[in-house]
Amino acid sequence: MLSNTGNFLLFINIFLSSLIIYNSYKCLKTKNNIIFKNIYQISLVQSTLVLICFFTLIAAFIVSDFSLITVYQNSHSLKPLFYKISGTWGNHEGSLLLWVIILTIFSFLFLITNKNHSKHYRLYTLIIQNFLILGFLFFIILNSNPFSYINPVPKEGLGLNPILQDPALAIHPPLLYIGFVGSSIYFSAAMASMISNYSGRFFAQSIKSWVLISWIFQTLGILVGSIWAYYELGWGGFWFWDPVENASLLPWFAMTALLHSLLVLEKRNTLYFWTIILCLLTFTLSVTGTFLVRSGILNSVHTFANDPSRGIYILIFLSLMIFASIYFLFSKYRPTNDLINSNSKETFVLINNWFMMFYLITVLLGTLYPIFTDAISNNKISVGPPFYNSVIIPVVIAFLFFMAIGPQAKWIRNKFSNLKSILLILSGAILINFTIVYFFKSYSLISNLILISSLFLIMSSIFDIFKKSRLSLPRIISHLSFGFLILFIGLNHNFSIEKDFNLKLGEAKKIDEYEFALLDLNLSQENNYKAVVGKLQVNDSNTMKSRILYPEIRIYDNPQTLTYEASIQTSFLGDHYLTMSNIDRSEYYNIKFQHKPLMIWIWISVILLSFGGFLSLFKNAKNN
Amino acid sequence: MQKIIKSIIVLLFIFVLLVFYNSLYRETNYSTDYLVGNKLAKINLKSFDDNKIYTSEDFKKNRYTLINFWASWCAPCRVEHPYLMQLSNEKNLKILGVNFKDKKINASKFLNELGNPYYYMAKDTKGKQSVNFGIYGIPESILINNETTVLKKFIGPLNEQNLNDIKEIINSL
Numbered sequence: 059m060l061s062n063t064g065n066f067l068l069f070i071n072i073f074l075s076s077l078i079i080y081n082s083y084k085c086l087k088t089k090n091n092i093i094f095k096n097i098y099q100i101s102l103v104q105s106t107l108v109l110i111c112f113f114t115l116i117a118a119f120i121v122s123d124f125s126l127i128t129v130y131q132n133s134h135s136l137k138p139l140f141y142k143i144s145g146t147w148g149n150h151e152g153s154l155l156l157w158v159i160i161l162t163i164f165s166f167l168f169l170i171t172n173k174n175h176s177k178h179y180r181l182y183t184l185i186i187q188n189f190l191i192l193g194f195l196f197f198i199i200l201n202s203n204p205f206s207y208i209n210p211v212p213k214e215g216l217g218l219n220p221i222l223q224d225p226a227l228a229i230h231p232p233l234l235y236i237g238f239v240g241s242s243i244y245f246s247a248a249m250a251s252m253i254s255n256y257s258g259r260f261f262a263q264s265i266k267s268w269v270l271i272s273w274i275f276q277t278l279g280i281l282v283g284s285i286w287a288y289y290e291l292g293w294g295g296f297w298f299w300d301p302v303e304n305a306s307l308l309p310w311f312a313m314t315a316l317l318h319s320l321l322v323l324e325k326r327n328t329l330y331f332w333t334i335i336l337c338l339l340t341f342t343l344s345v346t347g348t349f350l351v352r353s354g355i356l357n358s359v360h361t362f363a364n365d366p367s368r369g370i371y372i373l374i375f376l377s378l379m380i381f382a383s384i385y386f387l388f389s390k391y392r393p394t395n396d397l398i399n400s401n402s403k404e405t406f407v408l409i410n411n412w413f414m415m416f417y418l419i420t421v422l423l424g425t426l427y428p429i430f431t432d433a434i435s436n437n438k439i440s441v442g443p444p445f446y447n448s449v450i451i452p453v454v455i456a457f458l459f460f461m462a463i464g465p466q467a468k469w470i471r472n473k474f475s476n477l478k479s480i481l482l483i484l485s486g487a488i489l490i491n492f493t494i495v496y497f498f499k500s501y502s503l504i505s506n507l508i509l510i511s512s513l514f515l516i517m518s519s520i521f522d523i524f525k526k527s528r529l530s531l532p533r534i535i536s537h538l539s540f541g542f543l544i545l546f547i548g549l550n551h552n553f554s555i556e557k558d559f560n561l562k563l564g565e566a567k568k569i570d571e572y573e574f575a576l577l578d579l580n581l582s583q584e585n586n587y588k589a590v591v592g593k594l595q596v597n598d599s600n601t602m603k604s605r606i607l608y609p610e611i612r613i614y615d616n617p618q619t620l621t622y623e624a625s626i627q628t629s630f631l632g633d634h635y636l637t638m639s640n641i642d643r644s645e646y647y648n649i650k651f652q653h654k655p656l657m658i659w660i661w662i663s664v665i666l667l668s669f670g671g672f673l674s675l676f677k678n679a680k681n682n
Numbered sequence: 683m684q685k686i687i688k689s690i691i692v693l694l695f696i697f698v699l700l701v702f703y704n705s706l707y708r709e710t711n712y713s714t715d716y717l718v719g720n721k722l723a724k725i726n727l728k729s730f731d732d733n734k735i736y737t738s739e740d741f742k743k744n745r746y747t748l749i750n751f752w753a754s755w756c757a758p759c760r761v762e763h764p765y766l767m768q769l770s771n772e773k774n775l776k777i778l779g780v781n782f783k784d785k786k787i788n789a790s791k792f793l794n795e796l797g798n799p800y801y802y803m804a805k806d807t808k809g810k811q812s813v814n815f816g817i818y819g820i821p822e823s824i825l826i827n828n829e830t831t832v833l834k835k836f837i838g839p840l841n842e843q844n845l846n847d848i849k850e851i852i853n854s855l
Contacts, residue, residue, distance in 0.1 A: 355702070370706065380699070381695070384695065388688055
């Protein structure tokens, strides 16, 4: 029943998308500047039906309808309701349906919120977006149908991978999808802009909100993924330069560059083609990321199944997108005479774009290089954190300095009248850094420079708040929080402590200033897993504080898996992080203890960063 | 000049897409192809039902043995099960089922429901023994002869084609 409903709705949506394309095409030929009423109506019906289609799948997960293969493979009747629901998008098929929802709803909202823009531009955007929707609908129906039926109906499902049964991971995919699938709308808009010759600042105004929305959600999605990795994977880190993490970071770099170049296009009506390239690049990188992750070329928790046929489909789709983009770009490209003064705000925005492109290319190379060497020379290599850290970190220092100075510059022609205050702020930053070194501990030259540059950015941004003449709160908050983010990451990196040792029940061990004792081990039976819970006492002789931590070893039944749950005590000053794992044929447990200072401030900085984006969105909506 | 730049850009994209295409069909995991033609390392498997230990000697008396790694929680194992049932009727072949990281009660239920094709049944509760066979996922199957030389290795569920291959090998003499 649910299977039939779902399939029926999918087919209806194909029909509606085709109808929108047909009507839009017809409407293009009319002379007046009015879009047919029925296009709005069909778009609304399309969005509603695609939502109902998704709710049908959620319903199948809630009632554990194992006649659907997707439900059978990714759910289990004993699973808590919350994870039954999040299981809907915790798999390849269901998540593709989420793709289509975002494509469709963004398409509809773009149509109704841009009424003061040119008809042709809006209609072409709608047509291209609906071609994207059709592409994904066909992919779902032909290859990855979440409503596929299984007969005989299994009595029980296979369960969801336990490490995915987590509140952070329940919200991580929707956030990230709004981010990178949302970028589809300005991909379509950029194509439409080239086709309909609707360029310049009007184009910038029409997509600005959409770039901001996708940027905010992409930022939050990456944050939630990092928080999950931090407490679930048990390594105590939050960013591993894993190819899959990189895949989410690539569109983020492009979006950030785009946000800045849009400012120039909006204010000065230049950099049009560069902005178009960034629009096209963002969504292309999103689809490339999806291809790498879903096709199984990169192995990770996101690789739902190693199925080349999926890869082929996404690859064809990606190729079409790329070549269509190149075709329009090449045929519409006209060299423009963008006169930009080398000392102006425009130049600083361009510098931001160069940095973003540098990061993008670095991460892209690091991610793709192993795939290329394997394909070309059969040579398996892996590019890990040392590469990224050594290439990216030194460049971040210069980036932060420009980020602090750039906003002070004026449009068209700038004159630095505030050189004195810049030097004053820089001296302040250096002073604070060396105070930290003097009172706590010394660290490497690079770390010193990172801290100085981030402090410089923070202080410059704070000073900006008091300059009432050019107050741009969204920008100040975003730049300020980025400075804080780098500062806290730097301090966290320099002051983290890690101890790794083995302990048995009843034993105590003293390592440096810490004393550890494994006081107790308890077996607890939860709804969908059993857990061995350790009770560990950690005494810190420096602070004279004693704390109890409860790390867990969880044994899941469906599917049978062992996971190690970190016990984390968070405070404003830092986290105490402890994991425990069993050692085969031994009464000893391996204990990994870490003290990670200012951890929570890293998360807060990213939340603040996206809040800056949100304020900008709010301001933009108010102005328009 | 512009034409050259445009051509380079297009060629670059074609190159990247071709590499992607090529990568789709490459084994991203490490390969265990080298096992074929080699003798299996020392076999030391605990019986599923009692304390008996299976060693290489147990399999030297069979002309052919198919070692199948399976678990009740593994969905593709259900898919390949009918083929194993068919193979269990072959007179030149004995099947050894290695129950991988499974619960005995669930495994027994699985066999009661779908039938038991295994002549020998062993267990590898912790999944450590299977590593010695070059197994990195289940289901996987290894066909050996009476000298415990690996003739063929099947990664993933057995299919119709694999079934015919196995039949051809074991009935070739």
